[in-house]
Amino acid sequence: MSDDAARQRAGHDSWTKPWAVAEVFAGAGSVAHGFARAAGFEVAYLNDIDEYARRTYQANYGTTVRYDLVDVRSVTGQVIKDAADGRPVAGLLGCPPCQGWSAAGQRAANDPRNLLLDDFFRLVAEIKPLFFVMENVPSVADRAELAVAMAALAPDYRTWHGVLNAASYGLPQSRQRTIVIGYHKDTEVQPTPPPPTHGGSRLIWDYRTERLVEPTVERLDALLGAAPRFGAPKHKQYSMREHYGDGLGGLPPFVTVGEAIRDLAPDFAGRLSAYAKRLSTPRSMPRNHHAWGHGPSLVDRMAMVKEGRRPPIEATNNRRYYSQAYARLHRRGLARTITTNFHNPGCGRFLHYQLHRSLTVREAARLQGFRDDFFFIDHHGWQERIVGNAFPPLWAEVIARHVSDQLHAVLAG
Structure with a gap:
């Protein structure tokens, strides 16, 4: 199904403006097209330095959308606004490279890729979109660099950030990521995390005990393989438990x-x-x-x-x-x-x-x-x-629906 058809099926043809989104560090464009498919936004601009990623994107979606194969440090807010061609840029999306902080890497504090986090927030400040969504590895949630960026945006944006798990949103994969959501203060909306959509009571395989168990809030961290917080006591983990206020039983089961x-x-x-x-x-x-x-x-x-x-x-x-x-x-x-x-x-x-x-x-x-x-x-x-x-496309769609629902009055006005 094309993004246009999906947009009509989603019922978001009520937007009075052709709201656009841009994605930097875009890869295959999975986040931007998740926002297009699930919430009716138009993809205006993409950026990455990976030639193969752009070729893959264009093989699937064509060459209509501007996709710049350049270092993000050379991208300006005006470049993105020009690509939108008169359409208001509602959102900036991005997944800055995470290898310098990833648990799977060397976690090198001096990795130059760590500095690209600043460029994402530089573009937020230059464009001043209604919202922004950024994704990264779990440890970024506790990094001083993120705290400094949030403080710099505080005069203009209300923000939420935390570590969420893809399995709680309908993916058959335990994938933890820091999610940062910001809404411009003019929207007068405080961002919140999307509520979990999956959990349930159906038995699921626990790799730790190597047996089938019933999912419960108490077992959740073990089932999802919650990552430890670096520099914190061993029992401290990036947990989803706080997001299941009413428990798991009333939700559809985890997808296996x-x-x-x-x-x-x-x-x-x-x-x-x-x-x-x-x-x-x-x-x-x-x-x-x-x-x-x-x-x-x-x-x-x-x-x-x-x-x-x-x-x-x-x-x-x-x-x-x-x-x-x-x-x-x-x-x-x-x-x-x-x-x-x-x-x-x-x-x-x-x-x-x-x-x-x-x-x-x-x-x-x-x-x-x-x-x-x-x-x-x-x-x-x-x-x-x-x-x-890639950021999981279906997870991007969940976040897109949540953002568009929270900002519906602003976007439809």
């Missing part, structure tokens, strides 16, 4: 790995899950669903790992790795964070729950919330990077 990818098996003959229906296309088999070329020895070792379990020592050539390495997914569990190395079972819990291989690009894209009609081009390694770096 099996519900997300089981229909991609060539011999699948059952009914599509609601999640798969939302993402699938009439095509018999979507693109980018090809197994990686694992060697025979690795395949033999994969076969030793049972569903939902950690590997026996024999499966890792008698070496000790961190707890998720060479571990297998469970069809009734959540995936762990999809990274840019999901082809390598030694880099995380990326083994298919049944087959002796790691996830395909399409399976990982399903877990990330990409629709099957969005395709990835050229080399498999480049495809993997685009998938792993």
